[in-house]
Amino acid sequence: MIRRSFIGLTTAMFMGLGLATPASAEDRFIIVQSTTSTQNSGLFDHILPMFTEKSGIEVRVVAVGTGQAIKNASNGDGDVLFVHAKPSEEKFVAAGDGVARFDVMYNDFVIVAPESDPAGVAGITDVTAALTRIAEAQAPFASRGDDSGTNKAELRLWAQTDVEPAAASGGWYRETGSGMGATLNAAVGMGAYTMSDRATWISFANKGNFKIVVEGDPRLFNQYGIILVNPEKHPNVKADLGQQFVDWVISQDGQAAIASYRVDGQQLFFPNASN
Amino acid sequence: MDSFGSILAEAFGLILALDPDLVEIVGLSLKVTLSAVAISCLIGLPLGAAVGAFRFPGRIVLTVLLNAMMGLPPVVVGLTVYLMLSASGPFGALALLYTPTAMIIAQTILVTPIAAALTRQVVEDLNREYAEQFASLGVGPLGRISALLRDARFSLLTVALAGFGRAVAEVGAVMIVGGNINHVTRVMTTTIALETSKGNLQLALALGVVLLILSLIINAAVMAVRGTAQRAAYV
Numbered sequence: 001m002i003r004r005s006f007i008g009l010t011t012a013m014f015m016g017l018g019l020a021t022p023a024s025a026e027d028r029f030i031i032v033q034s035t036t037s038t039q040n041s042g043l044f045d046h047i048l049p050m051f052t053e054k055s056g057i058e059v060r061v062v063a064v065g066t067g068q069a070i071k072n073a074s075n076g077d078g079d080v081l082f083v084h085a086k087p088s089e090e091k092f093v094a095a096g097d098g099v100a101r102f103d104v105m106y107n108d109f110v111i112v113a114p115e116s117d118p119a120g121v122a123g124i125t126d127v128t129a130a131l132t133r134i135a136e137a138q139a140p141f142a143s144r145g146d147d148s149g150t151n152k153a154e155l156r157l158w159a160q161t162d163v164e165p166a167a168a169s170g171g172w173y174r175e176t177g178s179g180m181g182a183t184l185n186a187a188v189g190m191g192a193y194t195m196s197d198r199a200t201w202i203s204f205a206n207k208g209n210f211k212i213v214v215e216g217d218p219r220l221f222n223q224y225g226i227i228l229v230n231p232e233k234h235p236n237v238k239a240d241l242g243q244q245f246v247d248w249v250i251s252q253d254g255q256a257a258i259a260s261y262r263v264d265g266q267q268l269f270f271p272n273a274s275n
Numbered sequence: 276m277d278s279f280g281s282i283l284a285e286a287f288g289l290i291l292a293l294d295p296d297l298v299e300i301v302g303l304s305l306k307v308t309l310s311a312v313a314i315s316c317l318i319g320l321p322l323g324a325a326v327g328a329f330r331f332p333g334r335i336v337l338t339v340l341l342n343a344m345m346g347l348p349p350v351v352v353g354l355t356v357y358l359m360l361s362a363s364g365p366f367g368a369l370a371l372l373y374t375p376t377a378m379i380i381a382q383t384i385l386v387t388p389i390a391a392a393l394t395r396q397v398v399e400d401l402n403r404e405y406a407e408q409f410a411s412l413g414v415g416p417l418g419r420i421s422a423l424l425r426d427a428r429f430s431l432l433t434v435a436l437a438g439f440g441r442a443v444a445e446v447g448a449v450m451i452v453g454g455n456i457n458h459v460t461r462v463m464t465t466t467i468a469l470e471t472s473k474g475n476l477q478l479a480l481a482l483g484v485v486l487l488i489l490s491l492i493i494n495a496a497v498m499a500v501r502g503t504a505q506r507a508a509y510v
Contacts, residue, residue, distance in 0.1 A: 031373060040473050045457075060373065060454070060457075061457070063455070076362030077361050077362050184474060185472075204473065205475045206474030206476050236362045
């Protein structure tokens with residue numbers, strides 16, 4: 001009797017579960033390896049339904065740092081790569097992992113800081129001068145430290161200064177090793193300067209008393225690109241469906257969809273595909 | 276920062292509104308976690324019972340190994356499963372990466388050592404009482420294991436709950452192998468991580484409260500089943 005009820009309970013547990021399978025069995029979906037800024041800013045929630053409605057293709061986004069997205073895609077774990085680190089993207093194509101790279105859109109990076117601006121960089125338009133002043137003041141600076149597109153861009157800027165931030169790692173230079181949102185949370189918590197893409201910053205909800213202090217330097221330009229993962233190297237890639245997505249993103253429709261995305265009335269991404 | 280009261284209010288608001296997205300996420304969380312716990316128990320209970328009930332060479336080593344594996348870091352398990360299931364990995368052809376099945380596999384690896392190690396302890400203690408009786412009745416190995424597991428069933432429910440606790444709160448492994456894809460592999464913990472990274476701290480905490488309430492309900496339900504069964508057993 002008791003045994004039966006115990007067995008009954010176990011069986012009921014199993015029956016209720018069934019075997020988990022992907023939500024849709026049909027193959028009309030692609031996986032896009034992308035970056036946190038495009039997801040966290042809400043851009044994908046805005047444009048993907050338009051594409052899906054037109055094409056019938058479901059787009060599944062894996063949003064990680066650009067470094068990890070490229071690594072995943074070069075393992076063949078994705079059909080399309082949509083990130084923002086042009087040199088790395090070109091390397092990806094050159095290595096045969098991608099078919100071709102297309103410019104999609106841009107925005108820019110900004111440096112944000114607590115209201116008190118302890119290093120006094122507000123209003124400086126030369127970003128390397130601002131970074132140098134932050135380093136001289138030894139004001140805390142939160143770096144992504146995760147090999148993401150933003151992290152690579154930040155390190156390129158430091159390389160143009162006389163400062164060696166790695167030497168101060170653990171001191172005023174703090175590598176969070178996490179995504180943009182987590183790094184912004186950390187920066188707000190520590191009162192540290194940090195560099196963010198503008199889209200993530202505008203849509204970020206935990207700004208505290210932080211504000212943008214440095215912006216507008218042409219070196220803060222942030223270009224996004226899209227690449228179909230090479231089906232010749234990775235035979236599992238859904239080349240046809242993936243190509244349809246790439247074509248749509250750089251088409252007039254896709255570009256208009258990107259331009260129409262706004263948060264608090266501000267346009268977050270500026271389409272600049274060449275066709 | 277918002278007060279704890281407003282976080283609780285938001286949590287109950289979320290539950291009462293029965294937002295379809297939240298229901299979907301909670302459902303997937305339960306499906307993944309309960310599947311992993313069920314499979315882990317299927318493997319871990321007999322395995323733990325065998326290690327607890329029998330003497331064989333290497334038993335101590337196996338015991339230490341099982342105990343140590345209770346501390347497997349989820350991110351490491353996630354990465355290992357990712358490498359296995361990746362298109363360029365040995366099981367890439369199965370196309371399981373970024374599916375709930377991949378998440379179940381990762382969590383099963385995390386929970387099975389817990390099920391086995393705790394079962395071993397429970398069964399070993401019980402076996403000490405029963406050993407003489409087994410010997411005098413001439414009970415075979417399979418008979419022993421099934422008798423021990425049966426008589427330890429109430430303690431083993433707690434073992435299953437420990438496994439459930441590990442799985443339902445885990446984020447590192449399911450994030451890597453599931454990819455946190457909206458409507459496909461997004462569960463409670465990965466949603467909390469996502470909302471945190473968007474700076475929606477209040478929503479993230481409210482979701483945490485929802486997860487906690489879910490865990491409370493399941494634990495209460497198991498305790499109720501256990502109480503009823505126990506009363507029936509001793510009447």
